[in-house]
Every structure is written in structure tokens, then in C-alpha cells.
Amino acid sequence: MQDAFILSVHEAEKRYAEHTALDKVNLQVPKGSIYGLLGRNGAGKTTLIRCVMQLLMPDAGQLFFDGKPLAKEHQHLIGYLPEEKGLYTDMYVTEHLLYLARLRGMPKKQALQIIEEKLSAFGLTDWAQRKISKMSKGMQQKVQFIAATMHAPQFLILDEPFTGLDPVNAAMMEQEMKAFKEKGCSILFSTHRMEQVEDLCDGIALIDKGKNVLQGETQEVRSRFSKREWNLGFDTALDKEHSLFSRIYWADEKHQKGFITLATEESSKEILQSLISANASINYWEERLPSIGEIFVQLVGQAHDEN
């Protein structure tokens, strides 16, 4: 039976002698989506990823891959990129990629062809026969990405994929991730860089101290944390004596831009109509949603303060 989720984690628990890494964590990654796993250092992201990779066994809870209990045979359907140092630096680039491909059972000829194509796509053709230890951190990250994806996995797990990448290479990595999504691959990635989350992720899960803090579709999560603030801009000069205009927080008075916070009983439609009837020439009107970064700080900061 086909499932809507490529990965489902139910009540996963993992305890160590000194701390609890996962405390009844739930996670559902829809098929064909890019899903962000957010959390501070030590929040339990890597432990959760290791459980999904079956490197660790959870003490309790269940994990499902495409609706079926996660098992060994699913490993070859998953691609994995650890945060860093996921390469044998004493090997040559092609040699390393070929080694991993052959361990996955790929025929040598086919593997070499794929490696050549991927290296070319990432601008690493000149590095094919050079030692990995000679490469920059960003280049090594690209090689790791190739290693994780060359067997065309259904599900890709990327642990901090943007580490060490300059803006150009980060953009390239984003494009690659989107391209994989286009091909139907589902992606779970952990990151600290919140600006990429909004741009890339269809959904997010935030964990802290091994517990679920937040989960859902990116836009839905942002809406959930809406402070009922609306951005607006005007074309013409305004009658600042108007009661509504006095409520506007002028972020940029010169250019006549600002935002207004709506009361609970007010609807955005009513306010907009009132502004128009006051002869305000409005050129834009949009809800000002908090960024994922702001939500992250708000929630994790709260949890931190509570302790």
C-alpha cells in the first residue's frame, strides 16, 4: 500500500546514561517534499537521523518508510550526507565515489559514467583524479553530495548540507536539491540557516532537547505564529490625522511604507476597505508573517528561558 509519507516517525525514544536524546519524537515527511529538521546543537537532530539511517536503534517508538516498518532493505533507497568528514580523504575523488557505488552494488561501467556526469555538473571534472585531502571544504561537501545521490535514492537525508559552502556553491546546492525534488525524491535536511528553510522547505519540524516543539507546512507554521501584522505601502501623501493612519508603524515614512497590527476582532478586508474609503492610494497590502528564524528563536528561546 502506498503511503503519503516517505518517512513516519512515531514516538521515537533514545536515552543515554546521562541524557535523553529523543523523547517521544514524531515526524512525518510527505513524499516529494523538502523537509527541514531544525534545532539547536544537541537538540537530537543527529540522533534522529542516525535512527532513520538505522545506525542506532531507538529504545522505543516506530519508524516507517513509505508506510512499511523501516528495515535494512530500505537503506539502499536512502542517500545520506553527514555534516562533514564523511569522506576517506586518503582516496582520490573518482576512486572514492566508485568505491561507494560498487559497495551499493552498482556495475563499474555504469558507476563511472554517473560519476563523470555528476563531477561535470558540479564543476569538479579537473579534480576527478586528485586526492580528496587536497580539496577545499566546499568541494568536499560537493563530493559528499554526489556520493549521497549517485545511486538515485528515493529519500535523501542531508545533515547541514550548506556547511562550508560559499554563496555561489550554496545556490548550486539549493538548485540540486530542487532538481532532486522535481524528480520525485523526498529530502529531509537539517540546518541552522533559517533563510534557506523558508526558501527551500515545504515543511519543517523543530525539535529541542529531544522533544517535538513544532511541525507542519512552512507557510502554515508561519501563519500559525501570525501576529496579525500587515505590511502596506502608499502612492500618495496621507492624511495623518486619520485614526487608522495613526495606528500605522512607519517603518519607512519617506517612502510611505509601514505595517499595521490588527486587533483580534478586526478583519484585514475591513481595514483595507476603510483605508481605501479614506482616499489612501495603496499599492500593496500583504500579511507580515514571522520568519522561521523568528519563530525558532521565539520557541527555543522560550524553552531555554523556562530552564
Added chain:
Amino acid sequence: MMKINWNRIRLIIAREYVTRVRQRSFLLGTFLGPFGMILFMFAFVWITLETRTETKVLVLDESAKIQDRLYDKDYLYFIKMHGTLQEAEQRCKDESLDAILYIPKSDMLSPRGIKLIGVHTLGKQEKDRVSYALDKAFEQARLTELHIDKEVFESISKEVPIEVISKEDGEEHIGRTEVAYGVGYISAMLMYILLLTYGMRIMNSVNAEKSGRVVEVMLSVVEPFELLLGKIVAIGALSLTQFAAWVFMGSWAEIGISIWAQSRLKGLSMAAPQSGMMNSAMNTGAMRVTELSGALQDIHIGQIILVVGIYLVLGYLFYSALFAALGALNNDGEGGGIPSFVVTTPLLVSFYISFQSGASPNSGLSFWGSLIPFSSPIIMPTRLAFNPPWWQLAISLGLLVISIFGAIWLAAKIYKAGILMNGKRFTIKEIVRTFKQS
């Protein structure tokens, strides 16, 4: 049930082997290491010879019966003088001599008052050499005084010869005890050094891999058992390669030295064809070599080398699995985990037992030591030259083979549990819990 993929193990072995063989450190260690070793030995011998200083002893013999019987030997010189002790001290100072040997007049059979007065504190070796020369001088003087013929004395103080015969399977084997002991001792020493060195190499390799996260990628593709087995076999093969290279180079060096030595000996015998002493020494040497070679044949040295080789391979597999587990449990450069003496102690204890085993190959300690897998790779080889019963050998090998499977199974579990616990200390309780789950 874990499904082992031998093709993956083959790929892992190839990678682990090839990447290490081409490392500069391996090439330097293999090809320059022995030269460094030889150079060091030469330097040691050279320094020993060059720094050997003369010891000059001024002999003040009031009895006048001993001084002519003290003979110079190997940088030890006796200088006779007559006079007082004060004069001797002065001469010692003037001529930079090392010591005064003062022999007062006394009874030859129970002499008293003999003194060795050093200008500086005499070393033990110097003192022993003077003492030995003095003993011999007194021995001769006493023989003269008691009118005992020297040849008669030598004949009555001869050692009583004893021929050690081992009667096994109706066949008599003569005089092989010392050779067997020597073979056993060399085997034990070799086994101890190789198992420890190769084991440590495995441990360091696992530890290094743990410090990165490549092991996570690997374990998402292969089974821990496959990775561990591949690593063990590859490093074993690497060690054998290095060993073979050393043997090869050593053989050529030996051939070269033999040719050089023969040409030197030939030159010497041509230069001194009438030297009866030299011929006699050469004949004696040749006889010893013939005896040794006979004894070696008698103890079936070929078979022993084969069995020692088998024990080396099996012992390596057993101990390398344990060392690998140890490497997985310890964090690079950090405390905590399991200390390495947990694995090195059985090796060390076995090595000490091997001395006892060589001296008393059929004792209870030797028997049990050669059966228990922790010690059998070191102790059984010391007993091989003494022909232990075949059933003991069979049990020993059988137990070792079973233990290898057990050790690798155990090590793979510990490896999986420990290899991901990087960057933090962990308790035994935690290891056991993770071990049960893996």
C-alpha cells in the same frame, strides 16, 4: 539473520589495503625502516667498540707469586711494580693508571688483605674482570704450591657429560632440548611482538575512522561485521606484505653478507695456512653448525614453522578483533572508554608464561596456557619443539578457531555500538545497553 556480502568484503579489503600500501609512511617504514634498524645496530656496535677504554691496573704483589700469573686480556693490562703503596699511588697518578691491585703476603690457600684501589669508582665489569684474572692466577699458584699437575686438575674438574634422550614413538632423539627451547623462545617472542604491533595498528585505524563521520556513510551501506572483517584482513595482509618485504630484503642482505664474509675468511685462511688454532676453531664452528642443523631437522623445524604460521594468522584474527573493539570504544586523544591494558595484559602474561613453558613444556601451566585462546597463540608455539600430543594441538587450534568467530562477532557488536559514540565519554553500562540493542 545477517546476510554477509563477500563481494563488499572484497571491496573493503582492497580499499583498506591499497590506500595504506601507497601511503608514504608505509613505503618509508617498509623500505627504509630496516636500513634504519641496521644503521642503528651498526652505530650501537661501533659506539660500543669505539668507546671501549683500556683498564690499566698496577700490581703490587708482596708475595711475588701472583703477579706473573696475571695475564693481559681484552683491554685489561696489568703493570707490575715493586715498592710501597704510597709509591704505587704516586705512579698511578703520574701515569694516569686506573687502579692498584695490592696483594699482601699471606697464605696462598686463604689469602687476606687483597685490595683493588681505584683512582675512580670502578665499574662492575672492570671489577669482575680483575677478580676473574686474580682467581685464575691464584688457582695456578695454588696448584704449584701443592704440587698438583695442571692436566690432572683439569681432568678431575671436568663437567660430567649427560646425554638427554627423548624416546618417542620408539625412536630416540638426542640432544635437542636447548635447540627446542631456543626455537620456542624465538617463536614466543616473535608472536608477542607481531600480535601486539598488528593489533595496535588495527586499533589505531578504527580509532582514526571513528574521529570522522565517514563510518556513518559506510555503515549505511555495509554491515559492521563486513567493515570490521575487511579491515582486519586488509591490515593483516598489509602486515604480511611488510613482513615479506623485510624477509626478502633480509635474505638478500644475508646472501650479500655471507659472500662478503666467505671472501674475508678465504683471504684469512690463505694468509695464515699454518694456523692450527684457526683451523681448529673453524672445524669446531662447523661441527656446531652441523649439530645445530641436525637438531633442527630432528625437531621438524619445517613443521614447526608451518604451525607457528597458522597460530600467527589465527592469533592475529583473534587479537585484532579485540583490538578493533577497543579502538571503537575509545575516543581519539581523550580519556574514558576502556583502557588498552585490558587486551594487552593477556598478551603480556602469555609472554611471561612462555618462559616457564619453554623450561617445563609439560607442566600444568603450559598445558592450560596452550589451550586457552587468549594465550595459546604464544604458548603452544613454545611447546611445539617438544612434540606435544596431537590431541592437545587439535583442541588448542579448535578452541582458537571457535574463539575467533566469537571474538569477531563480539567485536562487530561492540564496534557498531562504540563507533558512533564519538566525542563523548560513555559508561560501561551504556556500552552494555547499546551492545544489547545492536
